[in-house]
Amino acid sequence: MSEEEKNTTSRRDAIRTMFQGAGYVALGGLMWGGYLEESKGAELALRPPGAISEDKFIKACIKCGVCVEVCPYDTLKLATPAEDLVVGTPYFKPRDIPCYMCTDIPCVPVCPTGALDIKSLSIIKEEKSILDINKSKMGLAVVNKETCIAFWGVQCDACYRACPLMDEAISIEYEKNERTGKHAFLKPVVHADVCTGCGLCEHACVTDVPAIKTLPIAIAMGEVGAHYIKGWDKDDEQRLNNSEDVEDNGDSESAIDYLNDADDLFND
Amino acid sequence: MIKNNKYLILRRVIQLTILFLFVGGSHFGWNILMGNYSSALVLDSFVLSDPYAVLQMLFTGYIPVIDVIIGAVIVLLFYAILGGRIFCSWVCPLNIITDFASFTRKKLNIKPLIKTNKSSRKVRYYVMGLGLVLSTIFGIAAFEIINPISMLYRGVIFAFGFGLGAVIIIFLFDLLILDYGWCGNVCPVGAFYSITGKLRILKVHHEKDNCTLCMKCKVVCPEIHVLEIIGKSTGKIKSSECTDCARCIDVCDDNALKFKFLK
Numbered sequence: 001m002s003e004e005e006k007n008t009t010s011r012r013d014a015i016r017t018m019f020q021g022a023g024y025v026a027l028g029g030l031m032w033g034g035y036l037e038e039s040k041g042a043e044l045a046l047r048p049p050g051a052i053s054e055d056k057f058i059k060a061c062i063k064c065g066v067c068v069e070v071c072p073y074d075t076l077k078l079a080t081p082a083e084d085l086v087v088g089t090p091y092f093k094p095r096d097i098p099c100y101m102c103t104d105i106p107c108v109p110v111c112p113t114g115a116l117d118i119k120s121l122s123i124i125k126e127e128k129s130i131l132d133i134n135k136s137k138m139g140l141a142v143v144n145k146e147t148c149i150a151f152w153g154v155q156c157d158a159c160y161r162a163c164p165l166m167d168e169a170i171s172i173e174y175e176k177n178e179r180t181g182k183h184a185f186l187k188p189v190v191h192a193d194v195c196t197g198c199g200l201c202e203h204a205c206v207t208d209v210p211a212i213k214t215l216p217i218a219i220a221m222g223e224v225g226a227h228y229i230k231g232w233d234k235d236d237e238q239r240l241n242n243s244e245d246v247e248d249n250g251d252s253e254s255a256i257d258y259l260n261d262a263d264d265l266f267n268d
Numbered sequence: 269m270i271k272n273n274k275y276l277i278l279r280r281v282i283q284l285t286i287l288f289l290f291v292g293g294s295h296f297g298w299n300i301l302m303g304n305y306s307s308a309l310v311l312d313s314f315v316l317s318d319p320y321a322v323l324q325m326l327f328t329g330y331i332p333v334i335d336v337i338i339g340a341v342i343v344l345l346f347y348a349i350l351g352g353r354i355f356c357s358w359v360c361p362l363n364i365i366t367d368f369a370s371f372t373r374k375k376l377n378i379k380p381l382i383k384t385n386k387s388s389r390k391v392r393y394y395v396m397g398l399g400l401v402l403s404t405i406f407g408i409a410a411f412e413i414i415n416p417i418s419m420l421y422r423g424v425i426f427a428f429g430f431g432l433g434a435v436i437i438i439f440l441f442d443l444l445i446l447d448y449g450w451c452g453n454v455c456p457v458g459a460f461y462s463i464t465g466k467l468r469i470l471k472v473h474h475e476k477d478n479c480t481l482c483m484k485c486k487v488v489c490p491e492i493h494v495l496e497i498i499g500k501s502t503g504k505i506k507s508s509e510c511t512d513c514a515r516c517i518d519v520c521d522d523n524a525l526k527f528k529f530l531k
Contacts, residue, residue: 024394025394028395028398032398032402032414033402033406033410035413035414036408039408055407058408059409060325060330060332062317062322062325062336062409062412063304063306063412064303064304064307064309064317065422065425066302066307066308066309068426069303078422081419086408087413087419088418110302110309112309112335113325113332113336114332115332
């Protein structure tokens with residue numbers, strides 16, 4: 001074999017090895033990445049108090065479990081591979097054990113990464129920063145009026161009385177029961193701006209499967225979007241004044257007629 | 269018997285003590301070590317963290333509070349200065365499993381499907397790099413999701429029993445498919461400490477003149493390529509892939525191997 005031939009074979013080998021290596025990395029990366037995407041879970045978890053938003057939380061949590069260890073009620077658990085959650089991250093199921101709203105919030109200051117944000121639970125009182133568990137937003141309680149027996153006319157205020165922010169987070173709305181003509185409905189109403197998502201209501205609910213459920217805020221709340229404005233609210237109205245001009249294409253006819261023009265519907 | 273297993277016993281005592289302190293933190297409210305090997309709260313006062321886990325966190329784009337960064341730097345410097353991969357052989361609980369797998373393999377004389385070789389040992393560096401790249405792409409610490417080390421310790425510390433599956437997979441993988449498979453070929457944590465431990469001060473020293481070429485050290489070494497100087501020259505084991513596990517020192521009957529600090 002001449003010197004030149006030797007060089008070309010070794011160069012060929014080097015290129016082949018390089019592509020082979022790249023292939024292995026791509027194979028591994030795609031499989032691993034696919035699993036990662038899968039393992040992010042269904043975002044249905046209730047996180048400990050002070051948890052930052054879910055997409056940031058799964059980046060920030062180092063899965064050390066100290067918050068779980070210091071929880072005096074064993075409310076917090078670490079997700080096992082059996083849960084549809086990022087494995088090793090803390091969560092709680094209020095129907096099993098709700099958050100009892102410790103005033104010293106032991107689970108939050110121990111977080112080493114800031115996944116549980118102590119600032120979000122602090123208020124300034126007399127120039128001193130103190131903890132306030134009532135600022136937490138772990139989730140939002142949602143009542144189902146079909147399964148809540150208070151909506152049937154049966155008197156039950158279990159959730160209302162279990163709520164640590166009684167009359168603020170859950171209040172009772174009275175309404176005449178037309179069916180009997182002489183009784184009242186005592187309906188629980190959750191106020192999203194106050195509800196902390198502790199889940200004590202869900203824990204207390206008397207139905208077989210709770211009629212009041214604590215869901216992650218992003219799922220329970222919905223979102224209006226930018227193009228609805230409360231015209232009667234001065235601050236909200238300001239958004240309209242601040243908004244940028246939308247370019248008018250001048251075709252007002254089609255805008256008015258588009259519902260009458262049904263041709264497209266029958267074309268197919 | 270004890271003489272030839274001195275370091276092995278010491279390592280197991282240290283490994284199990286750390287694990288036991290974590291279990292105590294979880295179940296009996298001890299505050300010596302709370303948390304786990306990813307991040308631990310020590311004596312209620314300071315944090316120690318896994319630098320590779322924190323590096324993945326940074327690669328996801330999340331900037332954590334300072335505690336975990338300081339904790340990771342302390343751990344990184346400790347291992348970088350003292351002994352690089354001493355984490356692997358003196359601290360990591362999975363080491364007990366993989367050591368047991370290679371012990372069993374040798375006892376039963378099992379031929380693995382693939383034989384560990386020089387290029388297979390490089391895979392771990394690619395896994396380490398890929399772990400960081402995927403952390404950025406998918407916005408989640410990539411290796412921490414599949415980490416069998418953490419599945420093992422979470423299983424023990426938080427009493428899941430669920431991590432057992434991952435541990436059995438690693439055991440059988442090491443036993444049947446690839447010898448020294450996990451620790452010697454795949455694990456990015458070991459790769460990370462290999463890279464950062466290049467300047468470590470604790471190294472195994474070989475005295476050629478005492479060596480009788482019995483090769484017992486090469487039989488027990490999990491990173492056999494680091495022992496290339498055996499019987500050839502006097503000096504220290506240079507490669508930072510050496511885990512300082514000291515099995516070679518244990519089995520050497522000729523006083524040809526010992527630990528040396530600095531020079």
